[in-house]
Amino acid sequence: MLTYTIRRLLLAIPTLIAISLIIFLLLDLAPSDPTANLPLTIPPDVREKIRQSLGLGDPIYIRYLLWCKQFFVNEPLNMLEQWFGWDIGGDRLRVLSWQTRSPVVDLIVQRMPQTLWVVGMSYVVGVLIALPIGIISAYRQYSWFDQVGTFVSMVGFSVPTFFTGVLVIVIFSVWLGWFPSIYDTTHQVTDWQSFLFQIKQMIMPVAVLALFNAAQISRFMRASMLDNLNQDYVRTARAKGMRERTVVLVHVLRNSLIPVVTVIALGVPQIFGGAIITEQVFKVNGLGQLLIISIQGGDLPTVQTLTFIFAVLIILFNLVADVLYGVLDPRIRYD
Amino acid sequence: MSEAGAAVLEVKDLKTVFETGLGAVHAVNSVSFDLMPGELLGVVGESGSGKSVTMMSLIGLLGSTSAIVDGAHVNFDGKDLLKVSEDELRAVRGAGIGFVFQDPMTSLNPVFTVGFQLMEPLRNHMGLSKSAARMRAAELLDLVGIADATRRLSDYPHQFSGGMRQRVMIAMALACDPKVLIADEPTTALDVTIQAQILELMKELRNKIGMAIIWITHDLGVIAGIADRVMVMYGGQIVEQAPVNELFQNPQHPYTRALLKTVPNIRGGRAERLRVIEGQPPIMFSSPRQCTYHTRCTHAFERCLKFDPDRLKIGEGHDVACFWDPVTGEPRDE
Numbered sequence: 001m002l003t004y005t006i007r008r009l010l011l012a013i014p015t016l017i018a019i020s021l022i023i024f025l026l027l028d029l030a031p032s033d034p035t036a037n038l039p040l041t042i043p044p045d046v047r048e049k050i051r052q053s054l055g056l057g058d059p060i061y062i063r064y065l066l067w068c069k070q071f072f073v074n075e076p077l078n079m080l081e082q083w084f085g086w087d088i089g090g091d092r093l094r095v096l097s098w099q100t101r102s103p104v105v106d107l108i109v110q111r112m113p114q115t116l117w118v119v120g121m122s123y124v125v126g127v128l129i130a131l132p133i134g135i136i137s138a139y140r141q142y143s144w145f146d147q148v149g150t151f152v153s154m155v156g157f158s159v160p161t162f163f164t165g166v167l168v169i170v171i172f173s174v175w176l177g178w179f180p181s182i183y184d185t186t187h188q189v190t191d192w193q194s195f196l197f198q199i200k201q202m203i204m205p206v207a208v209l210a211l212f213n214a215a216q217i218s219r220f221m222r223a224s225m226l227d228n229l230n231q232d233y234v235r236t237a238r239a240k241g242m243r244e245r246t247v248v249l250v251h252v253l254r255n256s257l258i259p260v261v262t263v264i265a266l267g268v269p270q271i272f273g274g275a276i277i278t279e280q281v282f283k284v285n286g287l288g289q290l291l292i293i294s295i296q297g298g299d300l301p302t303v304q305t306l307t308f309i310f311a312v313l314i315i316l317f318n319l320v321a322d323v324l325y326g327v328l329d330p331r332i333r334y335d
Numbered sequence: 336m337s338e339a340g341a342a343v344l345e346v347k348d349l350k351t352v353f354e355t356g357l358g359a360v361h362a363v364n365s366v367s368f369d370l371m372p373g374e375l376l377g378v379v380g381e382s383g384s385g386k387s388v389t390m391m392s393l394i395g396l397l398g399s400t401s402a403i404v405d406g407a408h409v410n411f412d413g414k415d416l417l418k419v420s421e422d423e424l425r426a427v428r429g430a431g432i433g434f435v436f437q438d439p440m441t442s443l444n445p446v447f448t449v450g451f452q453l454m455e456p457l458r459n460h461m462g463l464s465k466s467a468a469r470m471r472a473a474e475l476l477d478l479v480g481i482a483d484a485t486r487r488l489s490d491y492p493h494q495f496s497g498g499m500r501q502r503v504m505i506a507m508a509l510a511c512d513p514k515v516l517i518a519d520e521p522t523t524a525l526d527v528t529i530q531a532q533i534l535e536l537m538k539e540l541r542n543k544i545g546m547a548i549i550w551i552t553h554d555l556g557v558i559a560g561i562a563d564r565v566m567v568m569y570g571g572q573i574v575e576q577a578p579v580n581e582l583f584q585n586p587q588h589p590y591t592r593a594l595l596k597t598v599p600n601i602r603g604g605r606a607e608r609l610r611v612i613e614g615q616p617p618i619m620f621s622s623p624r625q626c627t628y629h630t631r632c633t634h635a636f637e638r639c640l641k642f643d644p645d646r647l648k649i650g651e652g653h654d655v656a657c658f659w660d661p662v663t664g665e666p667r668d669e
Contacts, residue, residue: 232441239396239436240456240507241429254446330491331445 004334005323012315019311023304024064032298034098054098067304070095075105099299107290107302108309112272114185115279115286119271122206126213127264133214134221134260138229139248149218156215165208165281172204179204183284205282209275213267220263224256231255258328265321269313342369343514343547344393344432347407350622351385351392351571354401361619362388364571367407370515375541375548377562377579379555379594383616385571386551390517394432395424412514430460433508433546437520439500443492449476449503450488456510475506478543480536498529502536509544517549522557534561555598559583564652567591570617570627573646577653587655589632626658634659636666 034054035047042050055063074092081088094103137146173181180201189195228234229252237251238244276288287306294302326332351363363385370376378386391397392404393416409416412431416424428434436442444452453472457463463471469488476484479502492500501521508516518537522530538561541548552558558565558579565582567575567590575588586592596610614631623643629635636659644656647667660667 232436232438233444235396236434236436236442236504236507237444237455239394239428239434240510241425241427241460242455243425243459246455251444251447255444258446329446331493 001323001326001334004326005319008319008322012319015315016308016312020068020304020308021064023307023311024067025060027300027304028060028063030298032295032300034298034300037099037297067095067301071305071308078105095301095305097294097299097302099294099297099302104302104305108287108306111285111287111290114183114284115272115288118183118202118205118279118282118284118286119209119275119288121202122209122275123213123267123271125206125210127217129210130214130217131221131260134218135225135248135253135256137218137222138225138256141226146222149222152211153215153219156211157219161208161212161275161278162281164211165205165278168204168208169281181282183282185285205278205284208281209278217260217264217267221256221260224259225252228252228255254328258325261324261328262321265317265324268317268320269310272313273310341372343372343411344370345408345410346393347409349389349392349404349406349409351388351397352403352405354403358620361622362402362571363392364619364623366568366571366573368566368573368576370547370549372514372547373541373545375550375561375563377558377565378549378551378568379553379558379565380568381553381616383618384568386568387519388571389568390519390549390551394428394434394517395421396428396434426460429456429508429513430511431513432515432517433510433513435501435504435508435516435518435521438524439497439504440524442504443500445492448489448491449495452492453488453503453507453510456507460511471510472506475510476503478509478540479503479506481506497525498532501525501529501533505533505536505540509540509546512544513546515547515549517551519551520553521550523552523554530557537561555594567594570619570623572623572627572656574628574657575653575655576646577650581650581653585650585653587649587653587661588628588657589634589659589661590628591655592661593631626656632659638666 033051034056035042035050038047038050051057055066058066070093074094077088077092078094080086095105096102097104097107100107133149137149140146169181172178178200181204183201183205187194187198187201189198229248231252234247234252237247242251272287273291276292278284279286279288280292291303291306293299294306322334326334346369347367349363349366350361353360353362366385366389368376378389380386388397392402393409393411395404395416397404404417406417408418411427414423414427416427419427443449450469450472453475454463454465454468457468457471458465461468472488473484476487481487481499481502487495492503495503505521508518521537522533525533534557537548537550550558550562562579564578565576566573567582567588569590575582575586575591577585577587582591583595586595590612593610593612597612612631617627617630619627625641626632626635626639626644629639632639638658642658644658646654646656648654658666
């Protein structure tokens, strides 16, 4: 398993280099202009100078290699300096955002907590409610519980978050006034009171996203349980006189979880990607919102870096999913 | 071996009905039989004749499907299995009555070790500690002829061959020293050499342990080699029942006679065309009001369409449910 993991990690390197190049070329094709958001009073020749100063005059391969050097060499060295307090020295240029002129990595670090709190929490909540719903729905197939669960799943799956998000804002913020409609990122949790406020402002975005996630995962769980409930080994377990609880929650569940765990692991990169739309609706300035602002502002280094980090996470969690599969299913061995 | 002792399992008028989308299907119709201690009872019949369903019904293994099991009584170990609670029934399953199923490739749970699956009934029914259960599990594997038993306890089912897995299944069924072992086509999914090994093993274990065995099969050759007594099932009913030699020498029911003719004969002179019984077993949408075999029977006459024949005793331990008498070639007297 270890050699397999190492081999997969090594294979990921050429894949990621190819991905970074493709992202770069695609962004270069995009008709965006980093000076478009500047005031109209700036004359065209000054605009041209600004573009030149951002390095847009250089040939594309120079720009790509420069980004590679900044991202793969300068940023890691910088991190080492910060974490361990070393002084590596040298004048290193970091990946800078064109819009804010601050390093992109710092922007990401700033925004990560909001995204992890809201989107990550919604994923955890989604999984925690999806698994029992899936199990009970499958065990009591076509019961009223299953029917209600199926209906709610279909709603959660098919109604987009920009609709449910606005709907809960109208009901719970505007009509009932229970929760704030805008997520306050500057809010600091210092005491009980502020903790309660944090919970309050998280409830709506987390609920909206959790519904969406749970809808998907509970369907997977249900289908997987149904696949296994009629297997011969289940009859064997019953014939041995095992308790129904043991039959379902040990024998069937362990088999059913194998594909579901894979699906859950593959969904994790989406947390870091942020829920772009939901973050917009609730004004959570997380990573998804950062990506949207950068695209609108033609801030290519930020878009490039963010997209590339998502690609890294996707590849990483693909590997995690494969390794987990091997751990859970003794029939799968990667040696 | 049918001495007049108390039967270990006594089934009277067992009926099983499945509620399906097409209507109620009567899969088991008033089945009655006794099983003596230490006896090996063969149950034969085509696919769909109700052999397996009968045995699953006795012990509540049809589970949460839409099956309705009814009957006069199923006495086992001083209890009526049709009337006891689900918990009591569960205590009988795996402890008093062991099961071996047809397909060893899918009957073991792929994600748990063989040791874990063997130890489950031991810990559950006998309340053994983990280490004691492990010792006993190794003994059981050894008993069914798996070499290096202690080490193999931590192997997963996919690391065993088909025949070895069936041995594991047998070990599991024997775990708590059951009084009755129900083997549902245990050799059907195995190839012929492995079949022979499993048959030998079962004969040996039976002599060693002395439990009664119900052996379900559609292979008359297997039955001839292993059974003491045979029940022939058709349409969810027992159509003939006899000691094994009696059945092969003096078959009474037209269905039994037809079945025996379908067995290919190696020693025959000129190659004869293999006989088949035309048609399919019926799907019973009502309880039988006429002979269930009449549509395929070459001897059927008027009475067969009007009445469902009762089982008629015609010899020592031999009874048959048919209106036609093969000795005279005429209908029996009413």
